[in-house]
Amino acid sequence: MSIRELFRQKLENAEIIPDASVSLKLMRKLARREFLRFNPARFNIYYLGGILVAGITASLILFSGSDKSGERSPLPVSGEFSKTDSTIYINVPVELTVTQKSDKLNENAFESIKNKPIIRPKVEPGKEPAQNIESRENNSVTHTGVNDSFSKKGLFTEASLDKNKLQRGFRTDEVLFETSATKGCTPLKIRFYNKSNSYDSCRWTFGDGGYSNEKNPEWIFDVEGEYKVVLNVFGSDGRRATSSSVITVYPKPLARFEIAPEKAVLPEDEIRFFNYSTNAVRFKWDFGDGSTSELFEPLHKYAKFGNYNVGLVVSSEYGCSDSLVAFSSSEYFIDFPNAFIPNPEGPIGGFYSSKSDEAAQVFHPIFSGVSDYQLKIFSKLGILIFESSDTNIGWDGYFNGQLSNPGVYIWKARGNFRNGKPFIKMGDVTLLRN
């Protein structure tokens, strides 16, 4: 019995018991499809139920809507069902996650610049404007604090003290706290030191929605902006004192770039670097071959064949910096095309240059880091028709001086990379004729 007969005999009418869940899933799918394919001629209990449900929902929305706000318009449910070929749109709140794509660069390169996750409530930067920008920039710290010269205990002010006076820096002769820094780049970590003594409790508000009751808290600002940090200290007798300071958080620049072409042929190819960095004014490129550049988008020509890691360090006008390194994705590879068109005018010997490569007249690999190699090409009948141990000599499509027939040929390549790893690759290539 031949294979064909065997399979036909045994499998043409073979039966396999489906999983019980299949029937359930099918019935569910069927119900949904039938419901969506509304046809008045097939009006049945499902539509009736659907309309009932829709009607109840609509009336509920109508009534509750007028009760609460009236902003919501009732869904046009009845209208949907009067159409014969209706579609039901259901609004579902969808959460969109935007992921930044890694462009064309190696993923690894991004690991180095990813911020470490900071887990804490994120709030928009406070909009409190700085009261006195100049003094802040000159002195680096401006405290608008109030101490109580009226109060007996020195530090504590009356709780009823006019708040406006505090904010205007009405009395700044004593500050209640010090900070490890007043400006910096995101994410900015600042330690706050409560310098007041004789108090029972304190409360820090950081201007970005965060707060702390610790004595000397540490806080990370990860959104750029100006934040007014306020310290309230409370005494046991109900008195309190307030002091504030402005922290300026500068945006962090972002180093991003693309390289084109990523695989260049020497000596003619020049590599162009496309700069997508943001918030940066100064750039320093390291091309990985010992040379550097400070241009925005440099062009670079490599003198020597190889794989290079390219680095970019950017810095902003505030001195914040970021860096990105594009690692060469693979130092050792060999790949073959799956088709080529031999020169019909005669054998060209298998030498290829970037010019003949453009017309794809020679079947040859692209490779990097190959130390030795052997390529064999077979016809479909298994006859060896080409052999080469030189990566620079490919197959021109001729066998014994005759142009081979168009069709599929099998190739096999084996050899070693410079790092000692062997490779064996096989595949097929289609010989085309134009």
Added chain:
Amino acid sequence: MMSDRQIIEGCAKHERKAQQVLYDKYSRFLLGVCLRYARDKAEAEDILQDSFLKIFFNIKDFSGTGSFIGWLRKVAVNTAITHYHKNLKYRYHIEIEEYVSVETGVTSFEEDFFTSDELYMVLNELPTGYRMVFNLYAVEGYKHKEIAEILGIDTNTSKSQYSRAKAVIRDKLEKLGKLRSSYPENG
């Protein structure tokens, strides 16, 4: 017990009971068809579900002439083909070793030497393109020209894929047979 005619009429009216009876009566047979075209049972069951949806919605297209089971099979096969086209981009390119096979050895097999489970396994392991061509040609009995049209390939590709598929299957069956004879049934 409902007759096929009653089932068809009921399904045309979208009667749930008729649909259930149709499913109970033919799902095993149709899964048998689907499994020939799939990589595994889960994929076959997906195809089966889609086939039944098509059957339920298009049953009025069944003319009533010709065999009902033949029509069902055709729907399932067509669904499997649609599924193949839909999932084409997920298939891997097959390695060359898989289809370089020597055309020697046994050409004849005893009918009862292999169980249908084993044959299914052999089919499931085939590269998808081979499996499609082999099934359509050997079991369904399509012509290579038709297969080429259905799958969007060249007629010669269909022919060569069929013969390569056969070679791979023969290889696998021989291995299976050797395995069998080296472990004789000892109760």
